[in-house]
Amino acid sequence: MVVRWMKVLGMLGLLLWSGISQACDIEIKDARLRLPPPMADTAAAYMVLQNGCAHERVLRSVSSPWAKMVMLHDAAMHKMPKLVLKAGQSFAFQPREAHIMLMGVGRVMTAGTHVPLVLHWQDGRVQTVDAVVQDMRQMGQGE
């Protein structure tokens, strides 16, 4: 009898945990990519990440089917090995600051093109977002 109740409670616990896990997600806003010059095979992507989870999430890497290599860079162009987002924390990849660098871009981009970016989280989850190509030349400070 006790064992049966323990099994039931265990199942309920699992269901509750998976429910919490699914409810908790990283919200991605304003994903965009700077339109590179036509001859360039590199580009910078920007976005805002908001950790709505009650626990820390760690971004290990980003990839894209459009680029041979993608790196997270800080403002000084140093490679960021990971990005730790504490519970409730947000982080902005933005012009002249930390950004996502795409290298070996083999396709022609124009303003409005959607470029898929795949975010690989430490817990094994994968999140895909479309970054919209923006021509930032007219935006005052190049942003």
Place this chain on the structure above:
Amino acid sequence: MRRVVVIGVLLALGFGIWWFGVGAKPQVPSYLARMGGDFTVQSSVGSIKLSDFHGRVVLLYFGYSHCPDVCPATLSMMAAAMRLLKPSEQQQVQGLFVSLDPYRDSPQKLHAYTKFFSTHIIGSTAQKQVLDAIAQQWHFSYHVPEHPKNQFYVVSHPNFLYVVNREGKLAALLDGKNTPDEVVKEIRKWL
């Protein structure tokens, strides 16, 4: 007596004209006096010297074309500033981009790169020895990996926007975070 007064007035007028014509010219800050100097780089139309642009204000930026963020942002800002100038002022201003990555950036490629931002910006580069000498003259450091694992390497470079006056002297140091309006204000000081 009247002659003395007239001479006095003429002298005062002469001093006033000198003051507003020469004396009121902006002065290069002393901390910049030892920075800068002439150099020769290669563009798509051949060798060019910084001194070729004497008589014009030069906006000078060092970077590389594979730079994804700060270089395009700064060149966009530079181009925006030049667009804000009157046509007569634009003719007196020259943008110059020097790539510190001659292994990947040819003068032809740099021409296409800078044209994307503005036709008023010339793209150029030089051999490593020349770039090293320029870096020493202009007091900045840069780093290109000597044996990169692949072609996807990063070059560290200064993030200054150098304003060179009509006499070829470094007159002001700005950077990509300045607004186009601030750059225009600085340019107009030296026109």
